[in-house]
Amino acid sequence: MRTIGVLTSGGDAPGMNAAIRAVVRTAIENNMHVLGVNNGFEGLMMGDVVEMNLRSVSNIINRGGTILHSARSEGFKTEAGQKKAADMCKALGIEGLIVIGGDGSFRGAQALAKQGIVCVGIPGTIDNDIACTDNTIGFDTAINTVMEMVDKVRDTTESHSRCSVIEVMGRGAGYIALYSGIATGATIILVPEVSYDFDKDVVDVMKRTVATGKRHFVVILAEGCGDAEKMAKKIEEQTGIETRATILGHVQRGGSPTVRDRVLASRMGNYATRILRYDNKSCVVAEKAGTIVDYPIDIALEMKKELDIDMYRMAHEISI
Ligand code: F6P
Numbered sequence: 001m002r003t004i005g006v007l008t009s010g011g012d013a014p015g016m017n018a019a020i021r022a023v024v025r026t027a028i029e030n031n032m033h034v035l036g037v038n039n040g041f042e043g044l045m046m047g048d049v050v051e052m053n054l055r056s057v058s059n060i061i062n063r064g065g066t067i068l069h070s071a072r073s074e075g076f077k078t079e080a081g082q083k084k085a086a087d088m089c090k091a092l093g094i095e096g097l098i099v100i101g102g103d104g105s106f107r108g109a110q111a112l113a114k115q116g117i118v119c120v121g122i123p124g125t126i127d128n129d130i131a132c133t134d135n136t137i138g139f140d141t142a143i144n145t146v147m148e149m150v151d152k153v154r155d156t157t158e159s160h161s162r163c164s165v166i167e168v169m170g171r172g173a174g175y176i177a178l179y180s181g182i183a184t185g186a187t188i189i190l191v192p193e194v195s196y197d198f199d200k201d202v203v204d205v206m207k208r209t210v211a212t213g214k215r216h217f218v219v220i221l222a223e224g225c226g227d228a229e230k231m232a233k234k235i236e237e238q239t240g241i242e243t244r245a246t247i248l249g250h251v252q253r254g255g256s257p258t259v260r261d262r263v264l265a266s267r268m269g270n271y272a273t274r275i276l277r278y279d280n281k282s283c284v285v286a287e288k289a290g291t292i293v294d295y296p297i298d299i300a301l302e303m304k305k306e307l308d309i310d311m312y313r314m315a316h317e318i319s320i
Pocket of ligand 1: 011102125126127169170171223253
């Protein structure tokens, strides 16, 4: 394979730039041309590409976001859109494509592979909700950002003897909530994977800890299991403790990537590009027990990921 494309798709994640850098440098070092595709699959359908060289990716390993921009394309979800993208790849001489994104992006890669374009997926999303990999690019940075923000909210929560309900991202998954909740010593962590009883798991827990002298509370609420404003109101009504809601929002998707994300992205970008060069097969790259591995796209998309329930139990045992 001599010419490959690389794109970022779906919600951006810190570390995507480090992955793009690794792809471009590995490709050139192994005698391949790389076309950077702007705006994900939308840009691919339009042929919005730029030839990348070693210097195109200088000074980006430390930057959040993605220099190739990202998009969620409706047009590409149709068979006609997928054929258009495949035809564009052929017209541009793109023999293989690296897709950096989440599950939705991998479904796009799967569709393109069926149209004859070899595709390799790299998991990039802050949600860490991709089943085949232990860690996704962007997750570590996001949980560190959330930790920093929650620490700040806690200062004022403590000064005013209040409760703060802090809503974090994660779509349908509770990884960001669980990890940041443990790291910030949240009293209560609510995730979509574990059902809860408001009276028993929120109100009673708070009342019990008030009896031990606790005067301020942090509740971390995953966006997939409730609304922070409503929950804050309910808590205030039922406990009498003044409660505020904070929705962290898109701050969680930005910022300079952590060491772990830069290293993971560099390893995955290098691995994915070498697959296109030497194995020429469609797959998704993953990290398993510290090693970079790959799975066929169909299998990767069928896999299920379970939140560590024992970790969830542990968090609540030590949070009171
Ligand atoms: O998948 C990443 C993510 O940030 C989710 O955590 C969140 O639910 C969603 O994207 C937000 O998407 P948008 O940027 O389109 O509002």
